[in-house]
Amino acid sequence: MPTAFVDILTDNFGEFSSGFWVTVRLVVVAFAIAMVVGTLIGAFRVAPNKWLQRAGGLYVEFFRNIPLLVLLILLFYGLRDKNGPGIPITGFVAGVLGLGLYTAAYIAEALRSGVFSVSKGQIEASLSLGFSYTETMRRIILPQAFRTVISPIGSLIIAMIKNSAVIGVALALDDLLKVGRTIQSRNFQTFETFFWAGVGYLILTGLVTVVIRQLENRYAIKR
Amino acid sequence: MTLAFFDWFSENNNGRYMLEGFATNLEIALIAIVFAFIVGLGLALLRLSRNRIVSYAAGIWIDVFRNLPLILLVIFLALLLPESWRDFWTDNVPGWAPEAFESGLILGAFMALILYNSAVLAEIMRAGILSLAKGQGEAASALGMTYGQSLRFVILPQGLRRMVPALVSQLITLNKDTTLVSLIAIQEVVRRGRIVNANSGNPFTGSETEAPYLEVFIFIGILFVAVNYALSRLSRRLEIRERKRTGTTVEQVKGLEDQVAVEPA
Numbered sequence: 353m354p355t356a357f358v359d360i361l362t363d364n365f366g367e368f369s370s371g372f373w374v375t376v377r378l379v380v381v382a383f384a385i386a387m388v389v390g391t392l393i394g395a396f397r398v399a400p401n402k403w404l405q406r407a408g409g410l411y412v413e414f415f416r417n418i419p420l421l422v423l424l425i426l427l428f429y430g431l432r433d434k435n436g437p438g439i440p441i442t443g444f445v446a447g448v449l450g451l452g453l454y455t456a457a458y459i460a461e462a463l464r465s466g467v468f469s470v471s472k473g474q475i476e477a478s479l480s481l482g483f484s485y486t487e488t489m490r491r492i493i494l495p496q497a498f499r500t501v502i503s504p505i506g507s508l509i510i511a512m513i514k515n516s517a518v519i520g521v522a523l524a525l526d527d528l529l530k531v532g533r534t535i536q537s538r539n540f541q542t543f544e545t546f547f548w549a550g551v552g553y554l555i556l557t558g559l560v561t562v563v564i565r566q567l568e569n570r571y572a573i574k575r
Numbered sequence: 576m577t578l579a580f581f582d583w584f585s586e587n588n589n590g591r592y593m594l595e596g597f598a599t600n601l602e603i604a605l606i607a608i609v610f611a612f613i614v615g616l617g618l619a620l621l622r623l624s625r626n627r628i629v630s631y632a633a634g635i636w637i638d639v640f641r642n643l644p645l646i647l648l649v650i651f652l653a654l655l656l657p658e659s660w661r662d663f664w665t666d667n668v669p670g671w672a673p674e675a676f677e678s679g680l681i682l683g684a685f686m687a688l689i690l691y692n693s694a695v696l697a698e699i700m701r702a703g704i705l706s707l708a709k710g711q712g713e714a715a716s717a718l719g720m721t722y723g724q725s726l727r728f729v730i731l732p733q734g735l736r737r738m739v740p741a742l743v744s745q746l747i748t749l750n751k752d753t754t755l756v757s758l759i760a761i762q763e764v765v766r767r768g769r770i771v772n773a774n775s776g777n778p779f780t781g782s783e784t785e786a787p788y789l790e791v792f793i794f795i796g797i798l799f800v801a802v803n804y805a806l807s808r809l810s811r812r813l814e815i816r817e818r819k820r821t822g823t824t825v826e827q828v829k830g831l832e833d834q835v836a837v838e839p840a
Contacts, residue, residue: 417803418796419751421758421765426796429772430789437789510642517644521758529647536654546651550643557642 360544364535371531378516385452390459397464415457424450447519462504466497502572506564513556528552583786596764599675600753607688615696640694653683653759675762684756699741704734740814747803
């Protein structure tokens with residue numbers, strides 16, 4: 353006798369919610385990594401030094417074009433391989449590192465286009481007023497750049513939530529999708545179980561969409 | 576144990592085995608993008624329909640499938656696929672199809688890839704169509720064209736042209752996403768990479784030297800980076816050409832990672 357639709361959720365609520373919070377933790381930590389690394393690479397991309405620009409470009413092209421799954425396998429199985437480096441990295445660390453470094457490339461590109469969206473006249477004006485390069489960046493360009501990139505970064509957070517689902521299945525970490533998979537393999541009620549896991553993801557992406565829209569209305573500069 | 580660099584590659588035909596796997600990825604991506612384009616165009620037209628209910632329903636459909644993780648759809652549909660459909664496919668798969676397509680689960684993989692990507696493409700197309708000046712549609716109806724005619728002769732030819740670069744960058748994303756089907760045991764390059772790893776160093780099935788994970792997967796990574804980099808250059812070229820031709824900017828679409836880098840003109 354198959355269990356009713358809602359019962360699938362209530363019977364397994366503990367597991368679902370622990371998986372949900374693992375997904376949230378993955379996304380939050382990976383986002384922190386992505387912002388730090390992405391800002392750094394973005395700074396490389398707009399630096400006055402040609403070699404730094406190239407290094408930044410190389411990073412972006414590599415991490416934007418490699419499949420996330422391949423990156424995760426490289427970081428987890430590659431580093432753990434006893435014939436290789438043999439570093440006992442955990443699934444969570446490899447997961448957030450992979451997702452963070454991957455998204456950092458997109459963050460860097462978003463920031464770069466944000467910096468370029470500030471008109472050249474402002475930079476010239478600031479330099480002729482005697483601001484140094486770093487001062488111009490910090491006081492004139494970046495405050496405006498961050499306001500133009502609110503919505504692209506919002507899209508990236510949503511992409512991160514979706515991409516985080518790869519981590520659980522690939523690295524055997526009990527996130528929302530993996531938990532759903534485990535529950536399904538017990539009750540064989542595929543539709544009901546995946547429906548509730550899907551709802552979990554839609555709650556997260558929906559929340560982020562709403563928050564970003566609020567921020568956009570308040571701060572964003574429309575160009 | 577000897578650990579010569581990239582020794583595994585020349586042994587047991589491993590190199591060819593992997594490259595064939597990679598070709599499967601590209602084939603899956605190409606087939607999926609063609610179908611996703613057709614379905615996506617239908618969805619975009621429904622979304623732009625003047626019937627409120629139709630438009631609303633299409634909007635919900637698009638938003639749901641755009642915001643679900645693709646991997647969830649892949650696993651879900653692979654598990655949901657009726658046994659009979661899988662058997663039907665395995666019995667009737669054409670002889671010229673690549674080896675990986677013999678698995679019945681490939682149907683689930685294609686359904687997931689098309690569901691997700693058609694929703695994403697529908698949103699790109701909608702933005703492309705809406706980015707046309709309103710005057711175009713008005714002029715068409717003033718000339719006596721019906722709604723269908725104005726779509727066919729005025730709106731779509733221009734709107735679709737504008738989304739060619741976005742379509743190519745979606746192909747890049749899709750190309751990367753084809754690796755996800757390895758998780759439902761379809762023999763594409765990631766799956767084969769793991770098989771190469773498992774078999775080598777095994778005295779019964781494989782060679783004496785073990786293939787280090789790092790080497791195998793760096794090789795796979797480079798394959799993807801090379802193809803996708805070429806595609807991204809192509810997309811950039813097309814975009815610049817289009818911009819020069821029409822003197823417009825490409826519309827930014829929310830929720831797409833690859834649309835983020837579109838620079839303001």
